Amino acid sequence: MSATSFTYVQRNRKMVFGPGVRNTLGAEVSELNAQKVFLIIDGGAIALRKSIEDLVGNKLVSTWTDVKQHVPVELAESARSAVTNSSADLVVCVGGGSSTGLAKAIALSHRIPIIAIPTTYAGSEQTTIYGLTGDRHKQTGSDAIVLPRVSLYDAELTVDLPISVTGASAFNALAHSVESLYATGCNPITTAIALEGIRAINLSLPLVMSSPKNIEARAQLLYGAAMSGISLGDTSAGFHHKICHVLGGAFGLVHADAHSVVLPHAVAFNAPVLPFEMNQLAHALDCRQDDVAGSLWDLAKRSGVPSSLAQLGLHRENLAEVATRAAAEIRTNPRNFDAASIELLLQGAFDGVRPLATN
Ligand SMILES: NC(=O)c1ccc[n+]([C@@H]2O[C@H](COP(=O)([O-])OP(=O)(O)OC[C@H]3O[C@@H](n4cnc5c(N)ncnc54)[C@H](O)[C@@H]3O)[C@@H](O)[C@H]2O)c1
Known part of the structure; x- marks a missing residue:
């Protein structure tokens, strides 16, 4: 690696850090001009469901709680159908890399942005990498649309992580x-x-x-x-x-x-x-x-x-x-x-x- 000759691509991402930053979710949704929010919330983070739904308010069109590791293709297809039916124009995902992974599968097919609120340390919310698993094979790819436009890092949401x-x-x-x-x-x-x-x-x-x-x-x-x-x-x-x-x-x-x-x-x-x-x-x-x-x-x-x-x-x-x-x-x-x-x-x-x- 040369320190004088290289290319670095700056991605379109906003990262907000701080205890309590989840409370800015409504403002972030508005800033992206979204009208219909599809919320994905992971099983382990389900205790947060009501409070996150309240933060989204009347723009919430659906809440999806079926999340699995490595994003099985059948699960991605079911969630994508639900997004189509709800006419959502934004996905909000709360939880670990599995929740973010499902949001990415949706962003990939529906070309809509993601706001991520990560509650594990997987870091998927900072990558353009998506993964889908079928026939015992995990297929990964890269697409700029799956990189969440906004990530809210609120440590208060992680204290109950086992x-x-x-x-x-x-x-x-x-x-x-x-x-x-x-x-x-x-x-x-x-x-x-x-x-x-x-x-x-x-x-x-x-x-x-x-x-x-x-x-x-x-x-x-x-x-x-x-x-x-x-x-x-x-x-x-x-x-x-x-x-x-x-x-x-x-x-x-x-x-x-x-x-x-x-x-x-x-x-x-x-x-x-x-x-x-x-x-x-x-x-x-x-x-x-x-x-x-x-x-x-x-x-x-x-x-x-x-x-x-x-x-x-x-x-x-x-x-x-x-x-x-x-x-x-x-x-x-x-x-x-x-x-x-x-x-x-x-x-x-x-x-x-x-x-x-x-x-
Ligand atoms: N595309 C990428 O760049 C990238 C990067 C890293 C990981 N990943 C993917 O992410 C997945 C793994 O992510 P992970 O390790 O975060 O696992 P995970 O999302 O499955 O979460 C692990 C466990 O933590 C629980 N949990 C999450 N938030 C919680 C909370 N607030 N309170 C209590 N429990 C909670 C979940 O229910 C689950 O049981 C894999 O599918 C991996 O391939 C993708």
Whole structure:
């Protein structure tokens, strides 16, 4: 990557941060000149339904609560029919990446904007990437219309996020920023944003895990997740993400849990050919340069997130198929790979062992 010659595309996005910013939802709807709002609200965030409906007011035409991970195509089609029937001209999604993912499927087909109110750390609201899953295959694509025009980051809405979801979701965010340091499309601006995200998550995650109602720490984690989402969206999903897409799309693993387990092992695989990026990561994570992968594994352990694929219900005999499928999906990677080398790293992830230092 050259620091003097690169292209950075500034996207059309508004991000509002602060406890209570959900209360500006009505004003944001008006600013987008929307008249008919289709609200998607995730099952876990359902306690927020009434208050969000009140904020939308009489522009609300429908509330949709059936949300599933990885956006099954049948679910997307049902929701799209409901949007057609309601003549909605705006989607508001409240919840995690699954809620945002369904909103994206609608924006893609109906060419209408999204306002996102994220309540996990998935960061999908900052990317132009959408995903749809059918026949055990998660198909991703990119389209500017699916990038929410407005994202309202209100940490007050995250204090009841179960701690098991919190830690894994934060690791999903970390995976975005870590991998964006060497993903196709990275440049000095995406790297600066990614490192900011990594620092914010590394500082706030332990605080949130020990004190889940700490709004300030939750706000810092949400900010780190937003930065990480930008870094993924403005670069691309690479090696680690493709492996996780196979684990989720073909084997039904929970998206964020898969990220928590695989990230240290994917980093360990690439570390030997990325001394510059490992140095950047070591500074952001405040650890030794030759032990970045191990430090991520330690952070995962301290945060109580899953650390082995066995724990997530995968079987050892699945590893070869995961590796073959992932090898077919991965376009480029800093280090040469094949199905056998991916299977080897997956064995470490399956057993949940701490990755070795590189030197
Ligand atoms: N396109 C992208 O750029 C991108 C980026 C990251 C993730 N994703 C996608 O997002 C999905 C995963 O997102 P996720 O990890 O946020 O999972 P999720 O949206 O499924 O949410 C995880 C859990 O948290 C619960 N939850 C959400 N908000 C809550 C709240 N306020 N209180 C209590 N519980 C709450 C949900 O009900 C769910 O059980 C995957 O499908 C993944 O592919 C897409």
